Amino acid sequence: MSEPVIGVVGGSGLYEMEGLKDVCEERVETPFGEPSDLLVTGRLGDARLVFLPRHGRGHRLLPSEVNYRANIYALKKLGVEQVISVSAVGSMKEEIVPGHIVIPDQFFDRTAGRRDSTFFGEGVVGHVQFADPVCLRLAGLLATAARQVGAVVHEGGTYICMEGPQFSTRAESRIYRSWGVDIIGMTNVSEAKLAREAELCYATIALATDYDCWHEGHDDVSVEAVVALIKKNVALAKRIIAAAVELLTTQRSCGCGSALAYAIMTDRKLIPPVTREKLDLIIGKYL
Ligand SMILES: CSC[C@H]1O[C@H](OP(=O)(O)O)[C@H](O)[C@@H]1O
Numbered sequence: 001m002s003e004p005v006i007g008v009v010g011g012s013g014l015y016e017m018e019g020l021k022d023v024c025e026e027r028v029e030t031p032f033g034e035p036s037d038l039l040v041t042g043r044l045g046d047a048r049l050v051f052l053p054r055h056g057r058g059h060r061l062l063p064s065e066v067n068y069r070a071n072i073y074a075l076k077k078l079g080v081e082q083v084i085s086v087s088a089v090g091s092m093k094e095e096i097v098p099g100h101i102v103i104p105d106q107f108f109d110r111t112a113g114r115r116d117s118t119f120f121g122e123g124v125v126g127h128v129q130f131a132d133p134v135c136l137r138l139a140g141l142l143a144t145a146a147r148q149v150g151a152v153v154h155e156g157g158t159y160i161c162m163e164g165p166q167f168s169t170r171a172e173s174r175i176y177r178s179w180g181v182d183i184i185g186m187t188n189v190s191e192a193k194l195a196r197e198a199e200l201c202y203a204t205i206a207l208a209t210d211y212d213c214w215h216e217g218h219d220d221v222s223v224e225a226v227v228a229l230i231k232k233n234v235a236l237a238k239r240i241i242a243a244a245v246e247l248l249t250t251q252r253s254c255g256c257g258s259a260l261a262y263a264i265m266t267d268r269k270l271i272p273p274v275t276r277e278k279l280d281l282i283i284g285k286y287l
């Protein structure tokens with residue numbers, strides 16, 4: 001493959017990407033059901049880009065309703081190897097001011113088990129390494145790209161992923177702060193787990209939109225405030241993506257492309273044929 005194929009998962013407020021050439025919309029079928037929307041493919045500079053709005057156009061899906069498996073599968077099916085996630089997050093630190101960009105390098109999973117966050121099961125067991133849950137190579141490039149376009153960037157940080165859809169109570173927010181997390185959101189951890197299992201690089205451009213509800217000097221988070229902040233900054237997020245795409249190549253010097261090499265536990269002879277078929281795109285090369 002001579003050109004990098006880059007997936008962009010647009011979060012709250014990012015439902016389309018302008019500036020693509022040769023745009024095409026595709027309905028992608030997956031063994032895990034429907035992705036959040038049609039996938040939009042096109043060219044940006046020297047790269048092929050595949051865009052998918054996480055909550056669907058018009059923001060129709062709750063964080064726990066997003067079919068993360070179908071989304072990641074669909075991106076892989078279209079040849080994507082590197083996924084840039086864009087997300088709105090609450091800031092859990094004074095110095096992360098709304099409007100700043102964070103490139104998290106850790107996740108803390110506080111979802112309530114209502115999301116399908118693995119491709120394994122149905123007769124095949126796999127355990128991927130997840131100590132470093134984002135692709136640090138891709139994350140570094142995103143930080144560089146964000147600085148290039150003039151964003152205030154916090155490189156590294158822990159994203160705590162709550163179930164939602166309600167925002168946190170003040171007690172929860174204070175406790176999360178005491179745990180030392182940097183930002184809070186409702187979506188990224190399942191995506192990152194599945195991207196690792198699908199051997200895709202994954203990193204996030206997180207836009208701080210609010211101080212959640214712990215900061216005495218600021219209003220508690222509300223959709224109104226989040227949307228207002230996103231509107232002001234969505235162009236910045238798009239400039240970061242465009243700058244990042246210029247920095248990305250097909251060469252992946254990270255280990256993401258072989259994340260499953262030692263992960264599959266199950267005796268190959270015992271993997272049911274239907275499961276082999278269903279997971280062929282993900283695990284076929286190891287069977
Ligand atoms: C609109 S505020 C809450 C909403 O925004 C974030 O979504 P995303 O990560 O897709 O940008 C957060 O996780 C919640 O889903």
Ligand SMILES: Nc1ncnc2[nH]cnc12
Nearest residue numbers: 088089090184185212221
């Ligand atoms: N404070 C917050 N909590 C959870 N998700 C968010 N997305 C944006 N702000 C958030």
